[in-house]
Amino acid sequence: MQQRDSIVESRSFDYVPESERHGTVRTQVQFWFMVNATLITLFTGAVGPAMGLGLSWTWIAVVVGSIFGTLFQAFHGAQGPHMGLPQMIQSRVQFGSRGAVLPLSAVTIVQFGFAIFFIQTASSSLSAVTVDQTTLYDVVIGAAAVVLAIVGYSLLLRVEKIASYITLANLVLLTVAAAVVLPIGSLIENSPFVPAAFLAQFGAAAMYQIAIAPMVSDYTRYLPFKTSGRAVSGAVFGGTLLSAVWLEALGAGLALASPQGADLIAAIRDMGDRFGFGIGAASMAVAVISCLITCSLSFYSGSVSLLSAFEAFRPLKSSGAVRAVTLVAAGVVVIGATLLLPADFLPAFNAFLSILGYFLIPWTAVNLTDYYIVRRGVYSISDIMRSDGGIYGRWGIQGMISYALGFLAMIPFFSTAIYTGPAASALGGADIAFAVGLAVASCSYLLFMRRRDLSTEFDAVRAAPLNTLGEPPSAARASTESMEGNLSA
Template identity: 80%
Template structure:
């Protein structure tokens, strides 16, 4: 059993027992605030303005899209303390131990892929205020991120908490600079409205938030099981929404005021125009924020990879297994960062967007099962069995729902690599996420509505580890007592 004072975290895909649970909802607010508090978030707010949308309409689309997407993200937050498991391995309930490999693989590639983006952004920010040694910075920043991820959750939580104060102060100063330097009043009065641009901005903001869903429980599973699900969801929702709205709004204003500059260069120049070295300070803070978020990508990417691998080869979660996996992933990511040309980022982000499409049907199926179908009544013991236990190796309803949702999304894809016919007809607006969520969720409900779960729930009550409490319960336990533990 991992001890609370261990330096290196040993948990990865396995269950966190109550004796190792700790933390508060308040720390989760700060943690999730930092997840979106990187300069990369600025790009999301620039989608609408790039298509001719005025600032006021862009801000409305950012708010509506972010709220919509964050709801799905936040609902996953309650699963962490209730189940004590990382996010993606929970998919074994709906997809089976081996059927879950596809979303697990997508989550792995997306997380390690985004790590490349975070390293490049951090290196570029550092080069803007020092000397141009991008290659060296890539290696140093990647190496530090690997070390943070290897040490694990407790260190990441402390670092994020400390960084949140610095980042918050910097955002206040940057916002003050924007109000003084940029013609905010004139831009607000510009009521240019383009329906396609509004829809595109809404979709970009929503998808950006939904993309975080596959990692949420990785960082809420250490909370005590008595922590109320609503409180956890509210912490995730509030923390990540505030930073997303803040950064995306700044990105929108910068994109309109300085259309010939990329938003990162624009925020640097704007800060320097205001004075007091705000631009340089912002770049320095950006380095720290991207480095920390990169370590989260390494952490969650390794958890997803090990969750997939364990379905085919029984293994024990140890600090060594975690460390080796993260280190190998880190070497691959750093090598990719050094080998990829700077102008590859456009195609690369489109590639990551397509991989993100693979996770949208997953979140629909997972949440529908957790909140509506099985209502949080799971056997942790069986989830952790490589053969899936009572859930089996292949979860047919989940796999069918996933496949239909993904296929339905294809005509709505809108990326630089591929644009579906419907997306093209809509002028490039990406609403694939809404289609995938709706089709997958409705299909899963239809396929499971007549299924008798009584035998499965009896097995859940008898399991040594379950979501009804860790001690083994008698199979004759009443349904009423079980219902009292269902998440709300």
């Protein structure tokens, strides 16, 4: 059993027993605040202005869209302490141990793909305040992120806590600088409303938040079992919403005050420099720290999803060595891609990641519908951890069909640089595919599960060595042995 004072985390896709749980709801607020507190978030707030939307309407779209999207990731947060499992492996209940591989694969690629952007942003920010050694910075930042991810959750939590104070102070100063330097008053007075642009900004803000959903329980699972689910959801909601809305609002102001197509990261440094007190350079330094930390989170969650998918086909015992080897291999691939991808390829690559993100929308709908409405949190952890799926099987037909219907319904509403569906074109390019996918997948799953008798399954859950009904005293002492037995079954 892993000890709480161990340096390197041994857990990855497996269950975290009560003896290893720690942390508080307050630390989760700081943790999730930092998840969105990177300069990359600025670009989400520039979607509406790029289509002619005024500042006040952009701010409204950012707030409303962010609230809508954050609700979904916050609901996932309560699953962590209740189940003690990382986010994506919980999908085995709805999709089966092997049926869950599709969303697991999409999450893996998206997380490692976003790591490329975080490395590049951190490297560019560092080059802006030092000498231009982009290649060297890419390697060093990528390697540092991998090391943080290898050490694991406890170190990430401590680093995020410290960084949250620095980032908060920087955001306050940037906000003051924006109020002084940018023509905010005139931008608010001259604030045209463009319906298609408003929908596009709403969708961008919502999608940006929903994209975090596949990683939420990876970090809330270490909280004690009796931690209030509402409190956890509130911490996730408040933390991520605050940083997202704050930075997207700044991004909107910068986008409207800067020339069309201007680099927002360069613009925020210029704004800080014009205000004085070295805020421009300081913001770049803070950007390096925040991107490095968030990059390590991408590596961490990507490796958990990758191992979860692999374990469905070949039983695998979780260990620190397995995590380290997986993360080092992923780091080599990501850093290599960062160095090899040409700058003009990044917009297309970003669109590719956006399309992969669509694969996660019907997943979150099915997963949350099952957890809160169908099975209401009653699960056998022992069976989830079996490679054959145990009572949940290898293939969850109802979940898979609901997922497919939700995804197919979204296609006409896709709006990316690679493909724009007819419905999205009719809406002026606004992307509301997420809303369609959520509704269709959720309703389909409810319809398919309506007549399924779960009484036999719930009897098996009560008899399972580990379940979500409350860990028996004997299971608390032997939880690791139970897991190892299930993995080898």
